[in-house]
Amino acid sequence: MRHVIVISALLLVLSGCTAIQQQKAQPPRPDDLHFHNLQVLPQNIARKDLVDIMKGFTRALGVRCQHCHVQTAETPKETFDFPSDAKPKKDAARVMMRMTERINTQYVAKINNAHTTVTCWTCHRGHTQPDIQPSAPAAAPVGGGR
Numbered sequence: 789m790r791h792v793i794v795i796s797a798l799l800l801v802l803s804g805c806t807a808i809q810q811q812k813a814q815p816p817r818p819d820d821l822h823f824h825n826l827q828v829l830p831q832n833i834a835r836k837d838l839v840d841i842m843k844g845f846t847r848a849l850g851v852r853c854q855h856c857h858v859q860t861a862e863t864p865k866e867t868f869d870f871p872s873d874a875k876p877k878k879d880a881a882r883v884m885m886r887m888t889e890r891i892n893t894q895y896v897a898k899i900n901n902a903h904t905t906v907t908c909w910t911c912h913r914g915h916t917q918p919d920i921q922p923s924a925p926a927a928a929p930v931g932g933g934r
């Protein structure tokens with residue numbers, strides 16, 4: 789049992805969620821509250837941490853911010869209504885965030901010596917819809933190796 793606890797603590801460190809986990813423990817201070825409609829991420833998340841997470845989403849899904857967020861202008865500068873929930877993809881992303889956290893804390897954390905955690909990239913790999921076709925098996929090495 790102790791083993792499991794130690795490993796899950798380690799996995800939290802490895803998953804890069806430490807900052808978020810630590811912030812969850814502190815009550816939000818009014819001057820930390822940059823954002824208005826967070827339902828999954830901690831209310832007092834630092835702007836840099838939030839933006840890093842958002843950039844991770846765009847890379848993992850191969851999309852831009854407007855895939856999930858309402859764009860209010862294209863010129864002279866792209867602007868968005870980030871707190872708006874008008875786009876259903878944003879809610880889909882919340883479901884996915886909760887799912888991914890659960891996969892890691894309830895399942896991956898129980899695998900002894902797991903060396904990684906599940907992220908959006910694990911499934912999406914640059915696409916909004918994960919691959920459904922397994923990739924071709926690796927060709928048998930010619931000459932049987934040395």
Ligand code: HEC
Pocket residue numbers: 822823824825826827828829830838839842843845846849851852853854855856857870871877878879881882
């Ligand atoms: C795959 C969907 C998705 C993409 C792509 C995405 N976001 Fe988000 N974004 C979300 C979700 C979901 C939330 C709300 C998280 C929550 O409820 O805790 C959010 C919240 C935010 C917020 C906080 C809004 C508030 O005040 O509540 C900002 C700012 C933001 N995103 C910026 C960005 C930027 C900048 C990009 C592009 C680099 C981006 N997002 C790309 C899904 C996405």
Ligand code: HEC
Pocket residue numbers: 845849877878880881884885888906907908909910911912916917918
């Ligand atoms: C265990 C695999 C898995 C993981 C991990 C995962 N997803 Fe997904 N995601 C899916 C599947 C499967 C679908 C449904 C795709 C379809 O439409 O057929 C999906 C759909 C979505 C959609 C709606 C489809 C669209 O057009 O945008 C969004 C948004 C999304 N995922 C965001 C995320 C984000 C953000 C993360 C990380 C927090 C994430 N997903 C992690 C498997 C995964």
